[in-house]
Amino acid sequence: DWSSDVCSSDLMIRATRRGRGKQVATSGPLGIDGAWRRVGDLFAKRGWRPFEFQQEAWRSYLAGESGLIHACTGMGKTWGAWLGPVLEGLAEVPEEVVEDAVVPRARRRSRMAAPGLRVLWITPLRALAADTLQALQEPLDRLGLPWLVESRTSDTSASVRQKQRERLPTVLVTTPESLTLLLTRPDAAALVEDLRCVVVDEWHELLGSKRGVQTELALARLRRFVPPLRVWGLSATLGNLPLALQTLLGAPPEASTASESAGSPIPPASDRKSTRLNSSHTVISYAVFCLK
Numbered sequence: 001d002w003s004s005d006v007c008s009s010d011l012m013i014r015a016t017r018r019g020r021g022k023q024v025a026t027s028g029p030l031g032i033d034g035a036w037r038r039v040g041d042l043f044a045k046r047g048w049r050p051f052e053f054q055q056e057a058w059r060s061y062l063a064g065e066s067g068l069i070h071a072c073t074g075m076g077k078t079w080g081a082w083l084g085p086v087l088e089g090l091a092e093v094p095e096e097v098v099e100d101a102v103v104p105r106a107r108r109r110s111r112m113a114a115p116g117l118r119v120l121w122i123t124p125l126r127a128l129a130a131d132t133l134q135a136l137q138e139p140l141d142r143l144g145l146p147w148l149v150e151s152r153t154s155d156t157s158a159s160v161r162q163k164q165r166e167r168l169p170t171v172l173v174t175t176p177e178s179l180t181l182l183l184t185r186p187d188a189a190a191l192v193e194d195l196r197c198v199v200v201d202e203w204h205e206l207l208g209s210k211r212g213v214q215t216e217l218a219l220a221r222l223r224r225f226v227p228p229l230r231v232w233g234l235s236a237t238l239g240n241l242p243l244a245l246q247t248l249l250g251a252p253p254e255a256s257t258a259s260e261s262a263g264s265p266i267p268p269a270s271d272r273k274s275t276r277l278n279s280s281h282t283v284i285s286y287a288v289f290c291l292k
Contacts, residue, residue, distance in 0.1 A: 035090035
């Protein structure tokens with residue numbers, strides 16, 4: 001079994017019923033079981049084992065849930081949020097398309113052949129966009145998933161912007177400002193009609209600020225265009241997790257109250273257990289993974 005016995009920090013995932021209510025369809029030639037095997041092989045070849053919180057995030061995403069991943073720096077939050085959409089994409093790709101080896105850049109799909117926009121990755125700083133692109137591209141290459149990953153910030157060249165006007169990449173890394181401008185286009189609804197997931201990186205950097213409000217408004221507009229949209233936030237330094245989750249998802253005030261009134265407080269790291277609380281409100285699960 002994959003286990004997670006390495007860090008002395010509390011990790012929290014709060015998953016909600018803000019997304020699709022069904023697990024990813026397995027009608028694709030590879031199927032979800034085949035996708036899980038390939039991701040397992042990816043970790044095994046590098047001598048890694050996924051943390052329990054990463055697996056929980058992947059399962060929650062595939063079940064149509066949104067949530068917040070709160071973990072210490074360097075614990076793998078990016079892959080925790082990213083490999084859920086990747087698993088979903090792998091399951092839908094014909095097996096002959098998926099390659100075991102690293103896909104050379106020249107052999108990646110062209111813009112018109114790659115799937116349309118499926119994942120938006122919001123970063124608070126455009127300086128982080130390049131590192132984020134590299135982090136997202138690596139598992140795609142190793143798994144052979146032919147998605148196009150690009151950024152759109154104030155640093156994006158005019159030639160790339162022109163190509164994106166014609167067709168957006170499968171995965172777009174952007175800032176709140178650039179996303180807001182993108183959503184002002186007359187064809188914004190058509191641009192995001194295939195969108196399945198939005199990841200807000202470093203949510204603590206935006207929360208409670210004007211740029212955070214800008215992000216909230218953009219998310220609200222995206223949910224109007226795509227009601228089953230799944231939204232995931234990433235952070236390492238949040239204090240009030242229920243409030244951070246509620247703000248991220250646009251949940252009603254009852255969401256945080258339900259989790260607090262439903263049961264016991266967060267267990268200490270030494271307890272090494274997970275707790276799940278169910279209710280009829282927006283927050284349906286509450287899990288704390290305490291690693292040592």
